[in-house]
Amino acid sequence: RLMRYAMAAMQRHLEAGHKTLPLVVPMLFYHGNRSPYPFSLCWLDEFADPVMARKLYATAFPLVDITVVPDDEIMRHRRVALLELIQKHIRQRDLMGLVEQLVALLVKGYANDTQLQSLFNYMMHTGDAARFNTFIRQVAMRIPQHKEKIMTIADRLRQEGHRNGLQKGLQQGKQEGQRLAALRIARSMLNDGFDRDTVLRVTGLAPADLASESH
Known part of the structure; x- marks a missing residue:
């Protein structure tokens, strides 16, 4: 569990735009019945074969180039x-x-x-x-004996790609339509004298969207 938390923290760090991994200390706080803490503190000991686990996870990973x-x-x-x-x-x-x-x-x-x-x-x-x-x-x-099979598979993939592209386009169109509607509402609210913070809160627009409306 500690390693899962540590990995999740590293992932969030990378998703925030950082290029290197942070050092995350997986510290265990213990208040159980047995004292002192009676178990191993090395996560590799949790494997059925700790020796092999150390060889695999404590060194460079195997590479197939x-x-x-x-x-x-x-x-x-x-x-x-x-x-x-x-x-x-x-x-x-x-x-x-x-x-x-x-x-x-x-x-x-x-x-x-x-x-x-x-x-x-x-x-x-x-x-x-x-x-x-x-x-x-x-x-x-x-390979004429495989031609029909090959072309059928390829055509099916093309159709799936076209369908996925169409669905993506429809979704993008829907989102853009919602954004334009929000901009119209924002424009009307600004003309009626509402302050910017209220307009942003009601419409869900970003400040940059509202800035474009003021020009």
């Missing part, structure tokens, strides 16, 4: 090779060099529909839409 792993080695990772290749090369402007590798993995059966959907979704959100469409077409052309 996919950027330095050769593509040939990644191809041997079978069912995770698909995602690893894309993660490694997603920032390249030209993904066409990965078409043959992806085709090889699909032909060998190292990707099911769920993995393909995850892969395409990842590409859509982290890459370029035009490149994504070209990439999908090139893959589908090379």
